[in-house]
Amino acid sequence: MAEPVPAGSDVSAGTYVCTNCGYELGVQSSESIPPCPECSNGAWRTASGGDAADDPYPGR
Numbered sequence: 001m002a003e004p005v006p007a008g009s010d011v012s013a014g015t016y017v018c019t020n021c022g023y024e025l026g027v028q029s030s031e032s033i034p035p036c037p038e039c040s041n042g043a044w045r046t047a048s049g050g051d052a053a054d055d056p057y058p059g060r
């Protein structure tokens with residue numbers, strides 16, 4: 001998964017941080033990540049979980 005993660009990407013459960021305002025978004029399961037609810041920014045950084053540390057699907 002590329003960093004930052006663009007809004008609309010299918011992401012794994014984890015915590016994502018808005019690259020613009022720092023809003024933390026918790027994603028419970030695999031779903032499309034929305035734009036930031038605080039500032040409508042469309043880029044996320046993986047804080048925990050997701051595909052960052054233990055990537056079960058390398059190369060995706």
Ligand SMILES: [Zn+2]
Pocket residue numbers: 018019020021022023036037038039040041
């Ligand atoms: Zn934001």
